[in-house]
Amino acid sequence: MTLLLLAGTGDARRIAGQLAGQDVIASLAGATRQPEPLPVTTRRGGFGGAAEFERFLQQNAITAVLDATHPYASGITARTMQICRAQGIPFLQYLRPGWTPEPGDNWTDIRAEQEAAAHIPPGATVFLGTGRQSLAGFANLQGRDVICRQIDPPEGPFPFAGGRFLVGRPPFSVEDEVALFTELKIDWLIVKNAGGAASRTKLTAANQLGIPVLMLARPPLGDWPQVSTVAAAVDWALQQCKSE
Known part of the structure; x- marks a missing residue:
């Protein structure tokens, strides 16, 4: 039995740590250029579409998939579930609880990036903690000073x-963030x-500021199996690893 762990998050790293020694392949999409190594067999880079992902599953005799990608990687999760179901x-998604x-x-909920401009007045200084992948959705924030933090130096x-970009690698303490925001x-x-956490x-x-x-x-x-704790995800994965 070979389990595919779709990784790239801190929780996925914890899951991988508890699956060391099992027949597991972890997949990193490559969003971070120099990720810390995982204690299981690891591949890096995207699959190149649905057909290539299906081929990977077949060529590597994958018999179960645990999706521990980012909660906002909904497109990847939905595609993976559809292929696994077919x-x-x-298949199981690990989805940690939201805040x-x-x-x-003092929080205001928005449903899309484009809604931010309706709440933030021109001239404001904005710290964008959503990652570079969603930057294009905030293009209507022109007229504000927008600072986007990312792990790797910008390529363009x-x-x-x-x-402007701000390079920083987590974790960041509360004290670090207070000092930076100030x-x-x-x-x-x-x-x-x-x-x-x-x-x-x-x-x-x-909050403090x-x-x-x-x-x-x-x-x-999504309409598929989900768990919300690392322990439950690991238990499921171990059960799959023991299956014949």
């Missing part, structure tokens, strides 16, 4: 006027509701 391969507001939080210029004079924070520090910092937050809503839940 091929009769067991909920705490006392003092910022895609619209008034923006130094940059941040007026607004925009994030995806990714969930997880490690990346919540920026929200705690915004009284910075309002635009929270980009998660994609709708």
Whole structure:
């Protein structure tokens, strides 16, 4: 039995750590140029479409797939589930719980990136914590000072006027984020509701500094098996590894 772990998140790394020694292949899409090594066999780079993914499953005799990608990688998850269902391969999505507001939080939910401009006045300094993949959706924020943090140095210029990249590799403590937001004079924070304790520090910092937050809503839940804890995901994976 060979399990395919779709990785690329901190939780996927924890899952891989508990599956070391099992017949597991982890797949990293390549969003981060120099990711930390995983303790299981690892492939890097995208599959190149549905047909290539199907071929990979067949050539590597994959008998189960555990999707522990980012909660906003909904297109990848939906495609993977459809292919697994068609091929009769067991599939499970690990989807960590989203964040909920705490006392003092000033959050406004938005459904799409383009809605941000309606809430943020021109001239404001915006810290964009949504990653570079969604930058194009914020193009109507021209007229604001937009700062987008990413792990790797940028490969090209910022895609619209008034923006700049900030390179930083997590984890970031609350103290780090408070100091950074204060130094940059941040007026607004925009994030995806990714969930997880490690990346919540920026929200705690915004709370302490009284910075309002635009929270980009998660994609709708899919109609497929899901678990919300690392322990449950590992248990399922181990059961699959023991199957004949």
